[in-house]
Amino acid sequence: MLKGSVEANDRPAPVDALFLIFDRDRRPQRSDLIDAISTIQDTSISHDPFERDALHRQAREAGAVRRDGTWLELLKWGMTFDCLGLAPGPKLALPPVRHRLSISSDIDLASQDTIALTPGPHLADASNSIPVVRALLDTAMDLTKALEGVESLCWGPSGSAMSRSVFTSLASSWIEGGPFPALGLIGYYLDREGRLRSDGLQWFLGRELALSPDLSRDRNAATRIAIRLINELMPLGRLDQETRFICDEGEELFVAPAPEHLIEVRKM
Structure with missing residues (x-):
């Protein structure tokens, strides 16, 4: 288990999530994610809680509220995924990292900022299926390219953290028809x-x-x-x-x- 303090406002994230890890205080905001999604061809925003909240909408029109929120629902290949932990909301606590690929043991990942991608509620019974995991990894790969500051990623079920380049190589190979990434998703x-x-x-x-x-x-x-x-x-x-x-x-x-x-x- 890694050393590192967890702030009082940190909240646990689902264990079945894929975590994108940033330097401290570099988490993207809602607007950053919206801009990133606009550059990805086969991914869209299927639900924006901030936009659906009438009170927030009225306040925003009055100029009293910033255009931000803590999560968005994304649509990929007909499946939805929640992106959690957006700034300036509460930080997500990264689960214990048990395995590392091309990440120095000197780096305290627990002290860095993260956002998480997790299957939507309608996928709860299929979150470990190959089609869902493939779509999840492909979404993460696109976001890794579109967002600034992604340093590494961590797959929750195995506690496996890997550098950005390792993740991109493993995920892209699988998506393009290669073998299951048994080195990255399994420790x-x-x-x-x-x-x-x-x-x-x-x-x-x-x-x-x-x-x-x-x-x-x-x-x-x-x-x-x-x-x-x-x-x-x-x-x-x-x-x-x-x-x-x-x-x-x-x-x-x-x-x-x-x-x-x-x-x-x-x-x-």
Whole structure:
């Protein structure tokens, strides 16, 4: 867990969100987001709470209220996403960051400012589906290019933070038909038993990978196996029975559901 103070007016954001991280006091305002959206071809604003509030509208016409608000609903590919945490409203508290890609451990991400993109209420039951996550990442990628000051991003379900360039590379590759970004949306760590474990796969498949200790001795090789296996499993949606998996080296692996919401991976 990262060190860093959380101000009294900070509020927690949904864990299933994708966070855009800015330097302190550099969060965009409502008007900044509206300007950014106007430059994105396939994204629009589907709901603006500020515009719908008659009292605010009357006050604005009288010149008594600034044109700002704390969130907007965006429409992308027929799906809606809420953009939360806009300035000057309360700041969002970034969830604990457990994994970093191309971000120095010296950077205190918890002290920086964030906005969050999260699936709209009508997508609540499908927020972990591939079409929704693809649309969410594509929206974030567009905003990263259109907004000034985006330094890094963090995927809530795995607590994985990554630099702007890493996110853009992974997301664009997937959107253009490449593999699922198993390196960016899923984290990896060694548990006390010496097994390489995934962190965040449960959000998609209901289980986490656990590679046997002998497969995990070489962490880089084990991570490659995990990434390759995740890309095989994602189209299935879940794993209910044992199966076999051939890794790049030609070795056959045993893959099966296990207690504690795990997927056991070991040599045959």
